[in-house]
Amino acid sequence: MKYSKYILFVTIAFLVSCKQNTKTQIETPKQVEITLTKLWETDTLLKTCEAVRYDSEKNIIYVSNIGGVPPSEKDGDGSMSIINLEGKIINQNWVTGIDAPKGVSYFKNKLYVTDIDNVAKIDLETGVIEKKYTVENSVFLNDLDIDTNGDVYFTDSRDDKIYKLVNDDISLWLDLKGVNPNGILVENDRILVVSFSVGDFIAIDKKTQERTVIANGIVGGDGIVPVKDGYLVSSWKGEVYFVGSNTSNTKAVKVLDTKDQNLNAADIGIIPNKNILLVPTFFGNKVIAYKINTSYK
Template sequence: MKASPFLFLLSITVLVSCKQYKKETASQKPIKTEVVLTKLWESDTLLKTCEAVRYDLKRDVIYVSNMGNVPTDAKDGDGTISVISSEGKTLTQYWVTNMHAPKGANYYNDKLYVADIDAMIKIDMTSGAVEKTIAVENAVFLNDVDIDSNGDVYITDSRDSKIYKLVNDEVSIWLDLEGFNPNGILVEKDRILIVSFSKGDFVAIDKKTKAQTLVATGILKGDGIVPIKQGYLISSWTGEVFFVDKNFPGDAATKILDTQEEKLNAADIGIIPNKNILLIPTFFGNKVVAYKIN
């Protein structure tokens, strides 16, 4: 039977369309984002063993948790909270005093919640007065803090491998992560992200089912987490910062900063989101260093 010219043209059209579809599909594969940090400023060195930073958009200031003298788990009353400007200038060195070893901090409705070994300190952000000290029974080393959109406070205990939840000034264990040594924490809408201090793993935990998903690997001594549009920046206490690309779940994190030769740690990092500025407390370096996120 003689082939129809119409069928011949149709087959050619389909073949060309398939090739074009394959070409377009291949071009749509995600490409890993490159993140570069450019140093902007550093504060003075009056911030004694600075462990955590949090930016307050409303007041355009940065709160810095200072653990004071070592050992860092001593109840010695020399811990403080300082306030510096978004350009790194010290505004109030001793904004809150008589703490022990303040670490992670975050705020909700003008209340700053700070982890202090085995207690949560609730501070009025308008006056700087300690409003309440909330004991966390059996806590060993409370570390990082993040707060849900409804005001629920989540706290990691990096030495006892637990995550606590603070609701209406009442504390309960939310999850036991035996052997994980959770440090940095970031609360999202449906999940909670945790980086391990001992294992190098960065995981997501479903709020409802508490099922765990591996997000990234290779971040030993993981400390703080900040979100950016392309994924997450995670600090390693030893003096490194890693980038986790959200389009490549489960991959090894990419190192984008290393200050170990300068003998500067990278503890619980923060971010000025509207300016794309990463804030790094340098722990024994006693200063905060800011980097532009490019």
């Protein structure tokens, strides 16, 4: 009987050891390589296009156009456009009556857009601006994202803050002095931001607000989109970087550089089911689409 127990113990220990070794092999970091292949570009009619967002329900793409510069000028010449998945401009002036729209996202048939010192709520069916939420003491509202509850988070790049809009009420969510936050991506348990001046790509815990620098060196950081193995982060001057998640890519790796073409890379978007990256080129006045190709080493 004692001998049988010994055999059983050895067998269990062996199985546990095998399971642990298998788990270790599965979690071994892999090297990911991202390349981008150009698919199409729009006409150059999108005046100072800043941000793009794909609407998976309507299968269209929203584009925010600042219009005349500087991008902090209340000149009333901003607009929202709609393009299709082949790059054709369906409605160039879908929404007007805004100054310098930037960050864009939607929730339950409403589109939310930052516009210097306010957030505009737009009905997706009519294109009518239903309400403008003024953000007291704000300086330069920039990127915007929405969580699964419908809570709207947005950055003030020139005043180092993240605000939150919930049930028509705006509150300061976090003061990020010295960070100069631009791009923002809201996840289940954390919020990701990229600094425009410092170039840090930062994760912020939603509950504790503890910060962790994921990567750095993305000076001019503008937009963030999730991809299968991490994130693509744009730099306004005309670059896109890949930052790995659970891979051996611990540093930001440049995957696109259009500076020599005088094309910026502003607040990027993604069509996830097609692995297509959307790049608004700001002064280039057009959106360019790239196929995201992934390989492993």
